[in-house]
Amino acid sequence: MKKEQVVHCQFSVWYPIFKKLTIKSLILPLPQNVIDYLLDDGTLVVSGSDHNTQRTQTNSSDSDGEEDIQWSDDETTTTVTAPEFPEFTCKVLEAINALGGRVFPKLNWSAPRDANWIALNSSLQCQSLSDIFLLFKSSDFITHDLTQPFVQCSDLDSPDPVINYELVLRKWSELIPGGEFRCFVKENKLIGISQRDYTQYYQHVCVQEQQICQAIQDFFSQHIQYNFLDEDFVLDVYRDSRGKVWLIDLNPFGEVTDSLLFTWDELTSGNSLSANQDEGETAQQQEGPAFRYTTSEVTVQPSPCLSYRIPRDFVDLSTGEDAYKLIDFLKLKRSQQEDGEEEEEEEEEEEEARQ
Ligand SMILES: Nc1ncnc2c1ncn2[C@@H]1O[C@H](COP(=O)(O)OP(=O)(O)OP(=O)(O)O)[C@@H](O)[C@H]1O
Numbered sequence: 001m002k003k004e005q006v007v008h009c010q011f012s013v014w015y016p017i018f019k020k021l022t023i024k025s026l027i028l029p030l031p032q033n034v035i036d037y038l039l040d041d042g043t044l045v046v047s048g049s050d051h052n053t054q055r056t057q058t059n060s061s062d063s064d065g066e067e068d069i070q071w072s073d074d075e076t077t078t079t080v081t082a083p084e085f086p087e088f089t090c091k092v093l094e095a096i097n098a099l100g101g102r103v104f105p106k107l108n109w110s111a112p113r114d115a116n117w118i119a120l121n122s123s124l125q126c127q128s129l130s131d132i133f134l135l136f137k138s139s140d141f142i143t144h145d146l147t148q149p150f151v152q153c154s155d156l157d158s159p160d161p162v163i164n165y166e167l168v169l170r171k172w173s174e175l176i177p178g179g180e181f182r183c184f185v186k187e188n189k190l191i192g193i194s195q196r197d198y199t200q201y202y203q204h205v206c207v208q209e210q211q212i213c214q215a216i217q218d219f220f221s222q223h224i225q226y227n228f229l230d231e232d233f234v235l236d237v238y239r240d241s242r243g244k245v246w247l248i249d250l251n252p253f254g255e256v257t258d259s260l261l262f263t264w265d266e267l268t269s270g271n272s273l274s275a276n277q278d279e280g281e282t283a284q285q286q287e288g289p290a291f292r293y294t295t296s297e298v299t300v301q302p303s304p305c306l307s308y309r310i311p312r313d314f315v316d317l318s319t320g321e322d323a324y325k326l327i328d329f330l331k332l333k334r335s336q337q338e339d340g341e342e343e344e345e346e347e348e349e350e351e352e353a354r355q
């Protein structure tokens with residue numbers, strides 16, 4: 001995978017080409033001060049200047065309980081106030097309204113899929129910039145886009161292309177996970193299709209295997225093949241309840257993209273791919289792409305994003321990566337201990353009084 005391929009898979013590059021085939025979206029350039037704010041590790045306070053929400057999220061040192069904690073040796077503790085971006089906030093709200101009031105947010109490549117657990121609605125559905133910031137600031141996938149978009153490229157020695165960061169707002173659409181498929185395209189040929197949510201068994205996929213595979217192949221050959229800037233890429237599609245296929249996303253053909261029920265070794269080896277192994281099919285028996293899906297309840301697996309659900313603070317503490325967090329944590333522990341000791345003393349006094 002070359003850096004150029006990653007550049008081509010940015011939303012603002014592929015969207016104009018395939019606009020009619022996908023969900024309506026708007027792209028806003030991300031101002032540098034917003035990028036800085038998103039990358040600022042110390043601030044998990046979410047700017048709340050837009051009127052759609054009053055919520056704020058704070059890290060341990062600035063939590064609501066701050067007044068209860070006696071900072072005995074640090075009188076200079078300051079409350080972190082969230083920076084505000086009035087002009088950008090206005091543009092974002094305008095765009096959200098133009099898209100029907102509820103949006104799915106992304107950066108140039110990624111959505112904050114690893115952070116949905118932190119949102120109050122446990123979803124990526126956003127109605128305000130505060131909702132978006134909360135997800136973005138909690139997401140490793142977003143940080144990856146901002147800090148190392150070319151990390152797995154083979155031409156690492158060549159200079160990094162300039163990236164203009166963008167906030168992508170997509171009209172919120174209730175997509176049923178069983179209708180989502182990832183398609184692997186090599187040399188402009190559709191070689192493999194994988195159920196996207198491979199953690200679940202969907203009976204309808206099993207029953208309609210042929211129709212699904214055919215619908216995706218038709219969609220690919222009619223609308224996508226030879227129309228993209230590269231000949232190797234990964235295409236995410238959605239087949240709705242009426243059988244119509246939609247484009248959801250385009251991704252680089254390489255390890256940064258999850259190969260789901262295939263492996264990258266298989267996909268790049270040049271050998272024909274087989275469909276679901278447990279059906280005993282061989283590569284020779286099939287024509288067209290290999291179609292893989294979860295074939296029974298037995299093979300159901302845990303959701304891959306579950307591992308992201310540890311609060312960042314715990315990770316930082318356990319690896320000792322953020323010294324300030326460690327200091328905050330120790331202060332908190334000490335004040336808890338002192339509270340505990342005070343309580344014990346009170347209990348002893350009460351006990352004595354009772355005797
Ligand atoms: N407009 C939308 N409304 C609601 N949900 C959406 C929307 N677009 C995408 N989704 C859901 O979010 C999931 C992730 O979206 P998308 O593929 O754009 O993110 P991504 O970060 O590019 O993911 P990946 O890293 O796997 O390529 C999709 O599989 C789909 O279930």
Ligand SMILES: [Mg+2]
Nearest residue numbers: 109249250251
């Ligand atoms: Mg993607």
